[in-house]
Amino acid sequence: MSTPGTTGLVLEEGLSFAQSVKGRIGYSLPPSGVPENDPTAKLPKTLLRKTPATLPEISEVDTVRHFVRLSQQNYCKDVGLFPLGSCTMKYNPRITEEVSKIPGFANAHPLAMPEATQGSLQLIHELQQYLAEISGMDFVTCWPSAGSHGELTGMLMVRAYQTSKGNPRKKVIIPDSAHGTNPASAAICQYEVVTISSNKDGILTAEAVAGVMDEEVAALMVTNPNTLGIFEENIQEICDVVHKKGGLVYCDGANLNALLGIVKLGDAGVDLLHFNLHKTFSTPHGGGGPGAGPVGIKKKLEPFLPNPVIVKENSVYKLENRPQSIGRMKAYFGNFGMLVRAYTYIREFGPEGLRKISEMAVLNANYIRKALMGTYHLAYSRPSLHESVFSDKLQKDHGIKTLDIAKRLMDFGYHPPTIYFPLIVHGSLMIEPTESEPKDSLDQFIEAMKLIAKECEEKPDFVKAAPHTTFRGRLDEVKAAKELKLRWNP
Ligand SMILES: Cc1ncc(COP(=O)(O)O)c(C=O)c1O
Numbered sequence: 001m002s003t004p005g006t007t008g009l010v011l012e013e014g015l016s017f018a019q020s021v022k023g024r025i026g027y028s029l030p031p032s033g034v035p036e037n038d039p040t041a042k043l044p045k046t047l048l049r050k051t052p053a054t055l056p057e058i059s060e061v062d063t064v065r066h067f068v069r070l071s072q073q074n075y076c077k078d079v080g081l082f083p084l085g086s087c088t089m090k091y092n093p094r095i096t097e098e099v100s101k102i103p104g105f106a107n108a109h110p111l112a113m114p115e116a117t118q119g120s121l122q123l124i125h126e127l128q129q130y131l132a133e134i135s136g137m138d139f140v141t142c143w144p145s146a147g148s149h150g151e152l153t154g155m156l157m158v159r160a161y162q163t164s165k166g167n168p169r170k171k172v173i174i175p176d177s178a179h180g181t182n183p184a185s186a187a188i189c190q191y192e193v194v195t196i197s198s199n200k201d202g203i204l205t206a207e208a209v210a211g212v213m214d215e216e217v218a219a220l221m222v223t224n225p226n227t228l229g230i231f232e233e234n235i236q237e238i239c240d241v242v243h244k245k246g247g248l249v250y251c252d253g254a255n256l257n258a259l260l261g262i263v264k265l266g267d268a269g270v271d272l273l274h275f276n277l278h279k280t281f282s283t284p285h286g287g288g289g290p291g292a293g294p295v296g297i298k299k300k301l302e303p304f305l306p307n308p309v310i311v312k313e314n315s316v317y318k319l320e321n322r323p324q325s326i327g328r329m330k331a332y333f334g335n336f337g338m339l340v341r342a343y344t345y346i347r348e349f350g351p352e353g354l355r356k357i358s359e360m361a362v363l364n365a366n367y368i369r370k371a372l373m374g375t376y377h378l379a380y381s382r383p384s385l386h387e388s389v390f391s392d393k394l395q396k397d398h399g400i401k402t403l404d405i406a407k408r409l410m411d412f413g414y415h416p417p418t419i420y421f422p423l424i425v426h427g428s429l430m431i432e433p434t435e436s437e438p439k440d441s442l443d444q445f446i447e448a449m450k451l452i453a454k455e456c457e458e459k460p461d462f463v464k465a466a467p468h469t470t471f472r473g474r475l476d477e478v479k480a481a482k483e484l485k486l487r488w489n490p
């Protein structure tokens with residue numbers, strides 16, 4: 001049984017198995033009318049259970065309460081500001097949810113013939129064109145199901161392109177400010193990763209790239225704006241350096257939320273770019289998905305697009321399999337519901353609205369940055385775009401670490417920001433408010449951060465023991481990481 005809450009109305013919740021009462025049932029079905037069969041007579045012995053499955057026996061009301069109670073222990077964007085730098089937790093407008101539930105979309109059978117799914121194909125085809133227009137690329141594929149999956153798709157296309165030129169090449173250059181998925185994607189495609197340092201301003205220079213660029217480099221993989229929230233302003237020169245030696249430029253476009261309607265990275269010379277629809281175009285993001293990470297490419301990479309390619313012929317949408325394709329990256333229509341949401345978002349805002357989104361995202365981030373400058377140490381003083389990276393340098397003398405600040409923020413009702421990433425900033429604290437926050441919400445957050453900084457000086461032990469008012473106190477992070485138990489064992 002559940003016991004009354006430890007924190008107000010948030011109730012302590014046991015496992016559903018522990019709530020099981022023999023004979024309790026949460027459904028009622030009419031008799032099936034089908035004669036019963038003895039499974040032991042029909043199935044091979046190896047497939048038969050030795051003991052019956054231990055499933056919880058719970059009534060409907062208890063089942064509903066169980067899941068509602070669990071959901072109350074979650075923090076989400078619908079509850080308050082969620083300042084996860086790099087992860088871009090923006091509000092998901094309800095209209096996009098509504099559109100994704102239109103029965104023709106929600107109930108479309110994944111194996112239906114193209115003739116029966118013209119509307120869905122039209123939506124994906126148009127979304128691809130919008131994304132190409134937004135980024136300055138020639139084509140887009142919507143199949144990849146996350147940013148990192150987009151990276152993998154892009155790297156496979158890099159490999160296919162270079163192979164078609166006679167040599168797949170050996171190396172991929174990646175800056176030290178890269179997201180961890182970048183080197184992983186290159187390595188999965190059997191490329192050796194060459195790390196290159198950002199300069200003192202936190203960006204790449206054409207000279208640094210020229211220093212490691214040779215004819216064995218298949219591509220440079222650069223995030224723009226990078227994971228410090230800073231625009232890689234030398235991108236055009238860098239693309240020239242890479243292209244001169246036959247390399248390609250892959251742009252991790254996960255941070256496109258800062259550039260909508262302002263910069264088209266394709267115009268700067270980028271050959272491939274992925275979009276994180278769940279970050280930029282406001283589709284649900286969390287717990288690893290389901291997301292969508294479409295990839296944009298320049299014309300020379302077109303033969304290698306993942307199959308099938310949607311083509312429009314005389315107003316009819318068809319699926320085409322191409323011989324030089326890298327193959328299928330995802331079954332059926334990818335995470336189609338996410339594509340519907342992103343399409344709706346783009347249509348809802350239009351070109352002017354999208355530009356405004358980025359302007360507001362940058363303004364909000366800089367409002368926080370300016371307000372907290374001096375209270376928290378800024379790792380790079382250069383102006384940043386949609387997020388800012390602070391560190392614990394000014395609090396360290398009181399024995400306070402970034403983790404302590406993040407934990408104390410929870411007492412003020414905020415999900416902590418991203419911490420200890422990017423790796424090039426020691427003790428980093430990465431804050432991204434996004435455009436969805438109104439000014440008073442930013443002011444409240446700033447006030448909480450300032451109060452914590454004061455506490456760090458006046459009562460550091462109190463901060464080190466935070467959180468104090470949450471449903472759970474400070475967890476043993478090492479134990480949680482090393483003894484993770486995700487499966488119930490009877
Ligand atoms: C810069 C950057 N690149 C790549 C990714 C990976 O995207 P995903 O989490 O969708 O795999 C992220 C994730 O937030 C990111 O911030």
